[in-house]
Amino acid sequence: QLQLQESGPGLVKPSETLSLTCTVSGGSISSSSYYWGWIRQPPGKGLEWIGSIYYSGSTYYNPSLKSRVTISVDTSKNQFSLKLSSVTAADTAVYYCARHRLHYDFWGWGQGTLVTVSS
Amino acid sequence: QSALTQPASVSGSPGQSITISCTGTSSDVGGYNYVSWYQQHPGKAPKLMIYDVSNRPSGVSNRFSGSKSGNTASLTISGLQAEDEADYYCSSYTSSSTPHVVFGGGTKLTVL
Numbered sequence: 001q002l003q004l005q006e007s008g009p010g011l012v013k014p015s016e017t018l019s020l021t022c023t024v025s026g027g028s029i030s031s032s033s034y035y036w037g038w039i040r041q042p043p044g045k046g047l048e049w050i051g052s053i054y055y056s057g058s059t060y061y062n063p064s065l066k067s068r069v070t071i072s073v074d075t076s077k078n079q080f081s082l083k084l085s086s087v088t089a090a091d092t093a094v095y096y097c098a099r100h101r102l103h104y105d106f107w108g109w110g111q112g113t114l115v116t117v118s119s
Numbered sequence: 120q121s122a123l124t125q126p127a128s129v130s131g132s133p134g135q136s137i138t139i140s141c142t143g144t145s146s147d148v149g150g151y152n153y154v155s156w157y158q159q160h161p162g163k164a165p166k167l168m169i170y171d172v173s174n175r176p177s178g179v180s181n182r183f184s185g186s187k188s189g190n191t192a193s194l195t196i197s198g199l200q201a202e203d204e205a206d207y208y209c210s211s212y213t214s215s216s217t218p219h220v221v222f223g224g225g226t227k228l229t230v231l
Binding site for chain 2: 049061062103106107112
């Protein structure tokens with residue numbers, strides 16, 4: 001049974017960098033069939049894809065966030081991570097990590113973690 | 120403003136059928152058969168209900184079905200049940216700019 005779990009600070013100051021890690025269990029992050037992504041959801045609003053990574057390290061970013069996003073993978077720990085720089089209040093959201101196939105159907109999701117940007 | 124357009128809300132009575140639309144462009148919904156639908160209950164993560172326009176993952180009720188015509192995809196739920204009350208999101212693969220995925224703004228389904 002695949003499980004994904006997000007971890008990281010729940011509070012980040014404006015202009016700083018948001019950092020989250022997703023730990024995968026019950027399956028290998030090195031599977032050739034899947035990609036690993038980050039999606040966020042501001043309170044009361046819809047879903048927004050942030051970016052994804054393949055186990056080889058290839059990355060794919062939302063064009064609207066690309067300048068501030070870095071996603072990395074650590075296959076030895078079965079983890080992948082998100083860094084979002086220069087955050088503002090608009091980046092306050094529940095951040096989900098998820099597994100998807102080539103054409104972005106998200107089959108497994110973490111429970112989500114709320115990150116608030118505030119001083 | 121979301122890339123894909125969904126109605127903000129729909130409602131139906133138990134046993135009835137409802138349809139949620141998801142309108143995009145020829146760069147996303149209309150150009151590829153890679154539309155997915157997700158169900159999200161309050162405080163929970165989204166759950167994949169339909170992929171590749173009309174395919175159901177194992178374990179998803181056959182009361183849920185998907186289709187597409189031109190730039191508009193649709194999710195139909197038949198035999199509405201109380202537990203179907205949730206938010207529903209569509210998504211589509213897109214080739215606009217660089218290949219990636221876009222979501223709809225979500226539709227709140229109320230079972231009366």
